[in-house]
Amino acid sequence: xxxxxxxxxxxxxxxxxxxxxxxxxxxxxxxxxxxxxxxxxxxxxxxxxxxxxxxxxxxxxxxxxxxxxxxxxxxxxxxxxxxxxxxxxxxxxxxxxxxxxxxxxxxxxxxxxxxxxxxxxxxxxxxxxxxxxxxxxxxxxxxxxxxxxxxxxxxxxxxxxxxxxxxxxxxxxxxxxxxxxxxxxxxxxxxxxxxxxxxxxxxxxxxxxxxxxxxxxxxxxxxxxxxxxxxxxxxxxxxxxxxxxxxxxxxxxxxxxxxxxxxxxxxxxxxxxxxxxxxxxxxxxxxxxxxxxxxxxxxxxxxxxxxxxxxxxxxxxxxxxxxxxxxxxxxxxxxxxxxxxxxxxxxxxxxxxxxxxxxxxxxxxxxxxxxxxxxxxxxxxxxxxxx
Numbered sequence: 001x002x003x004x005x006x007x008x009x010x011x012x013x014x015x016x017x018x019x020x021x022x023x024x025x026x027x028x029x030x031x032x033x034x035x036x037x038x039x040x041x042x043x044x045x046x047x048x049x050x051x052x053x054x055x056x057x058x059x060x061x062x063x064x065x066x067x068x069x070x071x072x073x074x075x076x077x078x079x080x081x082x083x084x085x086x087x088x089x090x091x092x093x094x095x096x097x098x099x100x101x102x103x104x105x106x107x108x109x110x111x112x113x114x115x116x117x118x119x120x121x122x123x124x125x126x127x128x129x130x131x132x133x134x135x136x137x138x139x140x141x142x143x144x145x146x147x148x149x150x151x152x153x154x155x156x157x158x159x160x161x162x163x164x165x166x167x168x169x170x171x172x173x174x175x176x177x178x179x180x181x182x183x184x185x186x187x188x189x190x191x192x193x194x195x196x197x198x199x200x201x202x203x204x205x206x207x208x209x210x211x212x213x214x215x216x217x218x219x220x221x222x223x224x225x226x227x228x229x230x231x232x233x234x235x236x237x238x239x240x241x242x243x244x245x246x247x248x249x250x251x252x253x254x255x256x257x258x259x260x261x262x263x264x265x266x267x268x269x270x271x272x273x274x275x276x277x278x279x280x281x282x283x284x285x286x287x288x289x290x291x292x293x294x295x296x297x298x299x300x301x302x303x304x305x306x307x308x309x310x311x312x313x314x315x316x317x318x319x320x321x322x323x324x325x326x327x328x329x330x331x332x333x334x335x336x337x338x339x340x341x342x343x344x345x346x347x348x349x350x351x352x353x354x355x356x357x358x359x360x361x362x363x364x365x366x367x368x369x370x371x372x373x374x375x376x377x378x379x380x381x382x383x384x385x386x387x
Contacts, residue, residue: 002117003027003045007037007063008052008079013102017050024110034058034066041070048097048116053080053087061094068095073123075116079104137178140323141316145308149176156303157183162255164300165278167307170357173278174238176305180276181234189233194226197239204247206263209254215264227260230273240300241281241292251275252296275300310352310359318344320356324363325374337367339374346379 004026006017018028031037035058037051049067053060064076078091081102088099097116100109139150156163157180165173181191199207210225226235254260255275259268277300286292321339329336352358362383370378
């Protein structure tokens with residue numbers, strides 16, 4: 001049952017609202033003034049709050065401001081018999097969900113409450129989804145090697161410094177990039193990923209910077225590129241070592257000037273983007289072979305983070321196994337399987353050339369093919385990678 005708090009200094013209005021809302025199957029609590037309302041917000045959670053504006057002592061606007069600090073996700077509907085446009089605008093600016101004048105229109109009040117409830121539910125669902133997403137991209141491990149990586153990521157995250165993440169395929173470079181974004185001041189902005197190796201060289205510039213209608217044969221309409229899509233957030237350039245030299249030159253200009261130009265256009269577009277790049281290549285070698293611009297390398301590598309291979313952090317395998325077993329069993333909606341210590345030892349003997357990506361695939365295979373407990377015989381039979 002949804003719970004509503006009514007804050008109003010007039011007893012008749014409090015009691016009338018309680019009768020109406022309880023008839024509509026809401027649970028209702030009453031407060032005779034702002035201070036009493038604040039006390040109730042401190043001690044309990046509410047799905048929506050109705051608050052009068054004109055009250056002795058702490059008025060409605062001040063009460064609203066305090067509620068926004070104590071319960072920022074709870075919708076507050078302001079009600080007043082002395083309403084005017086200025087009061088309504090001020091209430092909305094201060095964070096109120098809506099403003100209703102007295103005498104209250106019952107239909108409008110109930111519709112506003114239902115809409116506010118829907119908003120509150122959406123906020124809750126969004127938080128749950130974000131937690132699931134963050135858990136999916138969680139970095140698992142307690143080894144010194146991985147703690148060095150997470151420590152550097154956490155230290156650089158609050159800044160806007162560009163970061164270059166290096167490491168072999170499957171080591172989790174994207175997870176490091178997401179951790180940097182999630183702990184930065186840009187966390188509420190978009191996280192946009194571009195796999196530079198997966199996009200043909202002739203299309204990479206359009207992908208990054210967008211294009212105008214008619215810029216090339218298939219450009220039937222204007223399209224924003226990844227730089228514009230990531231405005232106010234983070235742009236993750238994965239496998240940047242595979243980017244063409246012409247695209248590198250444009251990326252360098254965008255980093256220097258925070259300006260881009262769409263393919264086929266001449267309009268300069270300001271962008272506010274933090275760039276985090278990653279590669280599995282040795283960019284020093286690529287520079288020597290004239291495959292990568294040295295000036296771009298220096299622009300990207302303000303902070304360098306080297307992600308270790310799984311072979312360099314085998315002490316993390318027990319934690320990784322437990323994490324992936326639970327994650328995969330949840331995905332398959334099956335009881336969580338257990339794994340023996342001897343099976344962990346066998347997993348630690350394997351040469352993980354595919355790193356975390358290969359390890360997860362092996363755990364998934366074991367979950368599918370084994371009984372409720374995974375032992376060392378199962379690892380020997382099913383986990384041996386094909387080389």
